[in-house]
Amino acid sequence: MTRPLIDCSLRAAFGSEPPGFAAVCHRLGYQAGALGMRCEQTEGLRTAHGFSFGLCTPFTKVVDTTLHGWGEQDSRPVSEMLLQAASGLMSVHGRAAGGARPLGVDYVSTLASVLALQGAIACAVGQLRGGRFDRCDTSLYAAALLAVGQYLADATAPEDAEHLLPGRLFADDQPPFVSADGVRFELEALEAGPWLRFWEAAGVAREVAGAGWRSFQLRYAKAIAPQPAPLLAAVAALPYARVYELAGESGIALCPVRTLAERARDPDAASLLAQGPWAFSFTGRPGGEWPATAPGKLPLSGLTVVESCRRIQGPLAGHLLASLGAKVIRIEPPGGDSLRGMPPMAGGCSARFDALNRLKMVIEIDLKSSAGQAQLKALVRDADVFLHNWAPGKAAEFGLDKGDLLQVQPALIYAYAGGWGSDSDAPGLPGTDFMAQAWTGVASRIAEASGARGGTLFTALDVLGGAVAAQGITAALFGRFVANAGGAVYTSLAGAASLLCGDALEAAVRGEDLSPNVAASAVFATADGLLAVDCSRGQSRVRLSSVLGLPIAADFDELAPQLAQALLAKRAEDWLRLFEEAGIPAALVIEDLSRLPLDALASRSMSAGAYAQVNSPWSFT
Amino acid sequence: MQIAVTIPTILRPLTGDQKQVTAHGRTLAELIDNLEQFYPGIKKRLVAEGKAHSFVNIYVNDDDVRFADNLDTTLRDGDNVTILPAVAGG
Numbered sequence: 043m044t045r046p047l048i049d050c051s052l053r054a055a056f057g058s059e060p061p062g063f064a065a066v067c068h069r070l071g072y073q074a075g076a077l078g079m080r081c082e083q084t085e086g087l088r089t090a091h092g093f094s095f096g097l098c099t100p101f102t103k104v105v106d107t108t109l110h111g112w113g114e115q116d117s118r119p120v121s122e123m124l125l126q127a128a129s130g131l132m133s134v135h136g137r138a139a140g141g142a143r144p145l146g147v148d149y150v151s152t153l154a155s156v157l158a159l160q161g162a163i164a165c166a167v168g169q170l171r172g173g174r175f176d177r178c179d180t181s182l183y184a185a186a187l188l189a190v191g192q193y194l195a196d197a198t199a200p201e202d203a204e205h206l207l208p209g210r211l212f213a214d215d216q217p218p219f220v221s222a223d224g225v226r227f228e229l230e231a232l233e234a235g236p237w238l239r240f241w242e243a244a245g246v247a248r249e250v251a252g253a254g255w256r257s258f259q260l261r262y263a264k265a266i267a268p269q270p271a272p273l274l275a276a277v278a279a280l281p282y283a284r285v286y287e288l289a290g291e292s293g294i295a296l297c298p299v300r301t302l303a304e305r306a307r308d309p310d311a312a313s314l315l316a317q318g319p320w321a322f323s324f325t326g327r328p329g330g331e332w333p334a335t336a337p338g339k340l341p342l343s344g345l346t347v348v349e350s351c352r353r354i355q356g357p358l359a360g361h362l363l364a365s366l367g368a369k370v371i372r373i374e375p376p377g378g379d380s381l382r383g384m385p386p387m388a389g390g391c392s393a394r395f396d397a398l399n400r401l402k403m404v405i406e407i408d409l410k411s412s413a414g415q416a417q418l419k420a421l422v423r424d425a426d427v428f429l430h431n432w433a434p435g436k437a438a439e440f441g442l443d444k445g446d447l448l449q450v451q452p453a454l455i456y457a458y459a460g461g462w463g464s465d466s467d468a469p470g471l472p473g474t475d476f477m478a479q480a481w482t483g484v485a486s487r488i489a490e491a492s493g494a495r496g497g498t499l500f501t502a503l504d505v506l507g508g509a510v511a512a513q514g515i516t517a518a519l520f521g522r523f524v525a526n527a528g529g530a531v532y533t534s535l536a537g538a539a540s541l542l543c544g545d546a547l548e549a550a551v552r553g554e555d556l557s558p559n560v561a562a563s564a565v566f567a568t569a570d571g572l573l574a575v576d577c578s579r580g581q582s583r584v585r586l587s588s589v590l591g592l593p594i595a596a597d598f599d600e601l602a603p604q605l606a607q608a609l610l611a612k613r614a615e616d617w618l619r620l621f622e623e624a625g626i627p628a629a630l631v632i633e634d635l636s637r638l639p640l641d642a643l644a645s646r647s648m649s650a651g652a653y654a655q656v657n658s659p660w661s662f663t
Numbered sequence: 664m665q666i667a668v669t670i671p672t673i674l675r676p677l678t679g680d681q682k683q684v685t686a687h688g689r690t691l692a693e694l695i696d697n698l699e700q701f702y703p704g705i706k707k708r709l710v711a712e713g714k715a716h717s718f719v720n721i722y723v724n725d726d727d728v729r730f731a732d733n734l735d736t737t738l739r740d741g742d743n744v745t746i747l748p749a750v751a752g753g
Contacts, residue, residue, distance in 0.1 A: 201672060232752045233717055234729040252730025256720075259751035353752060380718035383673030383748035390672070474752050 044322040044529075045078025046521030047099070047163070052079050054095035055088035061579065062111060062120040062627075063093045065151035066158075066182065070095065072544060073159055076318025077517055091117040092181075097162040101524060102169040103176050107162040109154060110181035112643060119576075119627035120182060125150040127565065127574035128629040129186030130638055131500065134193050135492075136208025137265045138216040138499040142565055142572055142631050143208075145498055146491025146558055147484070152542050153506055154185035157362075160513035161660040163520050164366045168341030168662075170523040175341045177663045184659035187647050189505050190635065191656040192354070192394040193265065197635035198654040199386035199393035206264060207633055215268045217261075218299050218480065218496035225282035226299040226489075226496060228480040229289070230472050231258070240292035244276040244285075262354070262475065263384065263394060265499040295471050299496055302483035302543060306550035310467035311540070315548055319537030320514035321464070324521055324529035325448055340367025341662060345519070347371070347427040348418070349402070350409065352379065354475070354501055355535065356431035356459045357398040358508025363427070363515060364401035365658035371421060372402040373409070388652035397655065409440055418442060419450045426522075427515055429457040434465055444530050455518045456530040459511035463536050473535060475504045482539035487546060491558035507538035565631055566606055571614035572631035575621070577601065585624045666694055666738055669745040677702045691721065692734040694744065709746065710734065720747045 052074040059067040070093075071081050079097075087094045089108065097105040111120030123144045126132045131150070136142035161178040168175035187194075196204040218226045231237040234255055241251035254273045261267035277285055282298070289296035305311055338344065342363060349360040350373040357372075364370040384392040405421070408414040419442070422428050428447055430437065437443040437458075444456045461473010471477045476497065479485040485497025511533040518531040540547055549556035565574050577583050577598050587594045587601065590608045595601035609617060614630050621628040630641075638644045639654040649655045665685050670678050678684050686701070688694030699706040709719055713734065721728045722745040728736045738744070 230752075234727065238730055248730045249726055252727040255730065256722075256727055259720075259749055262752060353750075380716070380748065381750050383671065383718075384750060385671060385748070387672040472752075 043317050044324060045076070046322050046324075046517045046524075047074075048078035050079045050097065050099040051082050052095055052097060053082045053084040053087060054093065055085050056081060056083055058085070058088055059093045060090060062122070062182075063109070065122060065148040066109060066155045067093050069148075069152050069155035069541070069544070070159055073155060073318060073541075076316075095158075095162070097166060099166050102166045105162045105165040105169070105176055105178060107158055107165075107178040107180070109158040110179065112183045113181045113646065114179060116643065118622065119625070121576045121578065121627055122148050122151050123576055124574055124627055124629040125182050125186045127631040128641075128644070129183065130190045130194065130632040130635045131186055132565070132574070132631055133208045133633045133635065134190055134265050134500045135498045137206050138211060138213065138267065139208070139492065139494050140211075140213035141209035142633055143492055145500070145502070146488055147542055149502060149506070149542065150182055150186045150189070153189060153509055154180070154182045156506070156509045156513050156541070157185050157188070157659050160362070160509070160516050161366075161662075163513070163516045164341040165662065167516065167519050167523060170520070171344065173341060175662055179661045179663075180659050183643070184647050187644060187656045188659050189500075192397045193500075194635050194638060194656065195388070195393035195397035195653045196263070196386055198639060199388045200652055201388070202386040203636060204264065204386060205634070205636070206266060211266055211268050213494060215271075215274065216496075216499065217258075217267055217269070217476070218485070219274065219277045220495070221277055221282040221285050222279055223281045227282065227285070228297050228299065228476050228485070228496065230295040230297070230474055230477045232472065234259075236293040240288055240294040241273060241276065243288045243292055244280065246272055246276050261499055262501055265501075267499060295477060297469070297471055297477050297480040299480045299485045299489070300483055301486045302546050302550045303555070305481070305483035306547060308467070310463050311547065312551050314463055314537060314540045315544065315551065319510045319533055319541045320517070321532045322514070322518055322521065322529060324525050324527045325452065338367065339662070342516070342519075343367030345369070345427070346425040347429060347515075348373065348421050348425045349429045350418070351429060351431040351459065352381070353431075354398065354504035355507040355511065356429060358505060359429060359457075359459055359511035359515065361398050361401060362509060362512035366516070366660070368427070370402040371425070372399060372404045373407050373418065374404055376406050376408050378404070378406060393653045396653070400655070409442070415440055415442060419447070422447050422454060423450050425451065425454065426519065427455045427457060429459065429511070429515065431459045434460070434468065448528050451528065453522060453528045455515060455522055455528060457511065457515050457518070458530070458532045459507060460532065460534045461536065463534050464532070467536075475501045475535065478503050478535035478539055482536055482543075483547065484539045484543055487543050487558060502542070503535040503538050506542060507533065507535045510538045510541065564602060566609045568609050568614040568617055569612055572633060573609060573614040573617055574629045574631050575605070576627040582626050585626050586621075589620055589624050589626065664689065664738065664740045667743050668694070668698065669743070671746055671748055673748055674705060674708055674746065677705045677708070688738055690734065690738060691723070691728055691736045691744070694738060695734070718748055718750045720749045721745070722747065
């Protein structure tokens with residue numbers, strides 16, 4: 043197991059972080075360890091409204107990083123649930139989940155921990171290249187907004203903007219499907235043909251299967267996938283074994299919604315936890331030659347990344363590296379990526395595509411041709427990173443695998459952002475978000491924690507996987523400058539999943555059951571709009587009872603029904619003002635994403651372009 | 664036979680920015696040939712080797728032609744054809 047930050051340490055006031063930062067602090071410590079760092083307890087870095095840490099390496103000055111809650115100079119109490127509410131994440135999840143509600147996993151905290159550590163390591167890389175970069179700031183809220191960036195683009199596009207609200211569709215009409223013997227399962231089809239064959243074999247009329255496909259194929263973009271009743275009924279009448287047979291015969295992929303306990307029994311589960319979500323290797327062959335240009339204002343400026351990725355995970359990784367200053371050259375097939383034309387459009391390009399790719403330079407190359415392969419090699423010769431997410435086996439078929447490209451550029455970091463850990467661990471399913479959620483136990487965990495039937499149609503693993511890939515690449519670049527050798531880093535949706543549910547998965551590997559922390563907090567209707575109130579702390583419950591003139595409740599279950607009734611009396615904004623004065627953690631639930639740019643705090647993290655663009659989550663000084 | 668065809672933004676440079684055009688054809692294949700006569704270049708954006716591109720959805724009155732007779736889907740006077748780029752997966 044290669045760990046690129048060996049001999050480095052992370053100093054922080056672990057264990058005395060402010061409320062709302064426990065999960066992020068814990069995840070940071072875990073990743074630091076998996077990257078080879080020692081975690082050192084330093085009370086001096088204790089802060090009241092954020093979490094600060096120092097990245098110490100033998101080769102650089104200390105990089106001081108602060109992860110704020112809502113943002114710098116905003117001391118309002120923060121929590122995972124409130125961040126999901128105020129960023130629109132709850133609402134994207136709620137489009138198919140039957141209403142705005144938390145995902146039930148520490149999603150924002152996990153994503154923010156990845157970004158914070160990535161920012162710090164990028165600073166160290168910037169220092170190794172002669173820049174200053176001794177301070178990085180980011181926030182939990184910036185991470186939450188990054189997560190909804192593409193949905194926000196769709197909701198604020200100038201032409202045919204999406205207007206999808208939570209709670210307008212029945213959760214039971216959405217995948218996962220359920221068989222006659224009660225097995226919940228996800229289907230995956232990337233083409234209409236197999237989908238049609240499957241449903242015809244299950245006894246569904248063609249046109250009904252077609253109506254299902256129209257909704258199903260757009261679920262990655264819209265986070266909804268309502269299915270016609272005859273489809274749901276057709277599989278509900280068949281035992282799972284028969285559904286499995288039909289899927290095999292039709293060429294459609296099928297994955298049961300597995301529990302974390304099942305996932306924990308997979309051979310790769312324990313090793314993935316020990317290794318972390320990245321697999322690094324360095325060639326040991328000194329490369330030596332890299333651009334000597336001093337970086338500019340951003341820590342990775344002057345570095346070049348060549349990216350050949352489709353869809354979400356890989357392009358987001360490239361977007362994050364570009365946000366850190368790297369020059370990202372995106373390879374697209376002749377005629378351009380077909381996703382460019384997907385409505386809604388903004389300035390001649392799909393808004394959601396632009397949200398992930400706007401910072402890149404594009405070159406069209408036919409990678410199937412030998413001329414195209416040579417062209418790619420020529421680009422890689424002058425690059426620092428090559429990132430792809432090709433289907434397994436493609437790199438070898440193109441003659442563009444790790445060995446081929448490291449021969450061309452020995453100092454290269456060869457990065458792969460895939461679906462599964464490695465070929466030997468792959469379950470033989472397409473490496474797409476909802477397959478990965480079902481396989482890894484994430485879907486089951488979300489179902490258990492949020493009362494849903496399956497996972498989330500918010501592309502949770504694509505986004506987290508993209509951040510993990512960019513973070514792994516940044517750590518590999520650090521390793522490259524230190525070891526003076528090129529190498530490789532492989533990340534996957536499955537790795538992102540093990541990071542997201544790390545504690546529960548670790549418990550499951552030990553044979554224990556760590557029940558989800560169903561937060562004592564919830565979403566309430568008011569006279570106007572939804573309000574998220576976090577009552578996990580006893581103190582908040584006492585204050586809440588006092589503000590509302592209610593008897594002090596013993597626990598949240600007793601308080602919740604009274605609260606639901608009482609909050610109907612005023613508008614959400616009025617309650618929020620009262621709660622803020624009383625120090626009760628609360629936030630307005632953003633239901634309509636197009637309203638997000640009107641929010642004073644959110645708008646600070648956005649730029650008004652043809653659509654609302656989420657800014658880089660980092661700032662450097 | 665008059666068929667109204669809704670053109671997605673990405674193809675509007677080919678139709679002089681028109682969002683909706685009319686064309687003729689007894690089948691979808693004929694309709695596309697007819698469109699090509701007035702808006703050269705559109706056919707190759709829709710079909711290759713006798714099949715619609717996988718990232719182009721074509722609906723006749725809301726029904727995806729992949730679930731009917733593909734390019735052989737028959738058209739009737741007054742039908743509405745909608746072209747919609749869509750890519751499955753993520």
